[in-house]
Amino acid sequence: MNHNEPAYGLWSLVIINSLVFILFAFSFARPKTSRDWRSFGMFSAFLVALFSEMYGFPLTLYLLMPWLTRNFPGIDFLSHDAGHLLETILGWKVNPHWGLFHVISNFLIAGGFWLLAAAWRVLYKAQARGQLALEGPYARVRHPQYVGFVLIMLGFLLQWPTLITLLMFPILLLVYMKLAKREERELLAHFGDAYRVYCAKTPAFLPWLARRSLDIPTDAPPSSGKPS
Template sequence: MADAAYGLWPLVVLNIALFVVFAMSFFRPHTNRDWRAMGAFAAFLVALFTEMYGIPLTIYLLGSWLGSRFPLLRDTHAGGHLWNDLIGWTGDPHLSPFHLASYLAIAGGFWLISAAWVRLHEAAREDRLATTGPYARVRHPQYDGFLLVMIGFLLQWPTIPTLIMFPILVVVYTRLARSEEREVARRFGEQWTAYAARVPAFLPRPRTTQDERSRR
C-alpha cells in the first residue's frame, strides 16, 4: 500500500469500542428495542471503521473505475475522504467543508441523544409522557440523534457499504419508532393522540408553524 494507513486492525477494534461505549453512555439502553437500536448503530460503525483503518474496499472499487478522472482517489488515508477527492480538495482533509460539517453533525447527534434521554428519564420517573425538551419538537429525538451521527460520518468518510446501510437503518429506526408508539399509545391514550397530532415523528416543523398550532 502507499502508506501504513490500512491494515490497522487494533485501531479498527479500538474505534468501534470507543464509539459504541460513548454512544451507550448517552443512550443508556434498557429495553430490547433500545438494544436493537444500539446494535444497528454498532453495525454501521463496524462497516465504517473496517474501511477507515482496515481494508479500503470502496477506494479499490472506485479507484479502478474513476482513478483517471479523480487522481486524488488513492489508497492512502487522505484518499479515503471520498467527497474531498471528488471535488479536488487538496488541503488538509480534516479541514475541508465536509469534514467540518461532519464534526457539527456528530456532536449535534450525540447532544440530541443525551438531551432526549434526560427528558425521557424524568418522564419515566414521574410516570408521564415525555413532551418537553427535544420531545417538544419531534417524537423520536434519540433516533434522530443516531441518524445525525451517521450522516456526520458519511460526510467525513463515505463508503459503499455505509451508503447502502444508511437507508436500511432509516427503515429499521422507523419501524422501531412505530413499535414504540403503539406501546405508548396503549398506555397514555388520548394524551398520546393529542401529542402525536401536534408533534411530528422525526422532522421538526418550523417554529412558527408549531407555535401557531399550539395556540389553536
C-alpha cells in the first residue's frame, strides 16, 4: 500500500459523512417514541465517533503508534490507507478499499440499511391498522430494525476499527437487548396471546435460531408499544 497522503483534520468530512449516514438512517428508522430516539441516538453517537477518527483526529492510531511502528516498520500510519488497520496488520498488499474486509463491510452496511427500510414499510402499515407487524423482515425476526443498526455498525467496525467504537459496540448490543426486552413486555400486554404465539415461532434477532432468544413474561402491566 502507498501511504503518503495524510488524511486527518478534515472536520468538514466528519460533519458531512455523519450527517449523510445519520439522516439516511433516520429516513428509514423514523423514531417516534422516547425508546426509538434513545436507540437512534446511540447509533448516531457511534457514527460520529467513527467518522471523527476516520477523518478528524486518529486517536486509536496515536495510542497504538508505539506498538504499530515497532511491529510494522516503514508504514506511514498517519495516511488514510493505513487507517484500515485490519488490512495493514495482516500485511495485505492491496488497496484497502478493495480488500476483503472493506467488501464485506459494504455488504453489511448496505444490508443493514435495506433491513431498516424493509422493516419500516411493514411496521408503518401494521401501525396504521393497529395490528402486529408480522410480514417481511418481521416474519424472520422480531426486532429487524435493531438488527439493521447492528449490521451497519458491524460493517463500519470491519472497515475502520477504533478503540472507542470497539468499546461502544458491545455496550450498544446490551442496550438494544434491554430495550427489546422492555418492548416485548409492552407488546405482550397490548396484544396478549397473539404476540405470545408470534414470539414462540419467531426468534428475536437471529433468523436461524429455532427458539426465541428472549424470555417473554407471562404477565406485564398494560401498555402500548410497537416492534423495532
